[in-house]
Amino acid sequence: MTVPSSDSVAERPAVGYALDGPVAWLTIDRPERRNALSAEVRAGLWAGLRRFRDDDGAAVLVLTGAGDKAFSAGGDLKEMAAETLRVPPPDWLPQLGRNIEIDKPVIAAVNGVAYAGGFLLAQYADLVVAAEHARFAITEVKVGRGTPWAAPLPYLLPPRVAMHLLLTGEPISARRACELGLVNEVVPADQLHAAAGDLARRIAANAPLSVRAAKKTVGLLARYPLEQALEVAERLWAPVYHSDDAQEGPRAFREGRPPVWKGH
Template structure:
């Protein structure tokens, strides 16, 4: 990997992926796109990595979006389907992800934050879907309807105006707010809360949320039962109640 995207897995199983082009406002140029693709693939392939945090270097920008200069130089019209490495979309992932938004998340920056399962934001962060300002499109925003109300989504997309981190928290786009200097501390705390759960239960729980988002009630219930079957039959499903009865911390094996 180049230094455009940094990748590190901590001893506790938290992978930290950092877009490292602050002089370019961490924009999604080719080098960053390739770095993110490699980082997500490494995260999925590493059995020690259980949760990932995506963030950006610096305090000004999480990611300012696509590289508009590149679009001009290449005459880009419709972006290739696999141009941007998006978790759970163009990148196959089975593990939870958290966006730690340290600054502006505009256009493609909003896109990659939205693609993560959870979002922690600095109180200084701002979010915007700015494509209407430059004549581009935001088809990737379609899943946003499952996260925020329709009229709010409509205003955000049609005006292209930024919203504050506080507003993003109020409408349900952001899970937790943090002062700028405490952003990673709060993101790590959220990741560690996830790590406390049984791995198979976390995996099946995440799948259930996505199934419920994409299906009707009856179909989602049926699919969720199937997704949880391996969890119920696992060693950890016996260890959890046993540890509770013995008043000790469970020792998860992920099997």
């Protein structure tokens, strides 16, 4: 692999945003720093996620890292030490559903290590596709830092698995993460981009109102008792049932053609 010159590193943005049809790609582009979450990278993530949220041409986002070593190795410890950062502010890093609301699906394409803040980004994504060599770890206990963002982790993993990750700081493989339900699919590294893009396009081909309501439905039990969750779900899906798209789907099926979604 060719190491980029300092000039080329300085010239390119720390986080890139690109649209491929209905799929937006948000790429942390500091592979020479293991895609560490510097202030510049964090600002780029915020800007990219807001751009996706407001981009009517983008139906699904794929978040990934440049290179084949790291999705993100977490916070830039040298920068944090220089700034003597103590308690990170609530907006230090985007946390989907906590400090930024995006009703469209976000897929993490994990191309290497996802440690600490990198684990956070994967945890808060809606779906995760990982390369076979990817590793996941919550390493804060090894450097004396905190993980308040891990509070939802027992919703995704068995509590004792979450406890092991948090107390040891030790990594788990992509395969193990898939067995535990943290990862949806594991693929060879050279197929990661294609696999994540294919998943995104399959989702983007579906009725957009249904996709967005489905995303919100999945998290209801984490917020409400079952009876209340069902009531909220009924209200959530009512506009979908009353939409033009709810008539277009059956009509297209009857006429033997692909549906043309309007999103209303």
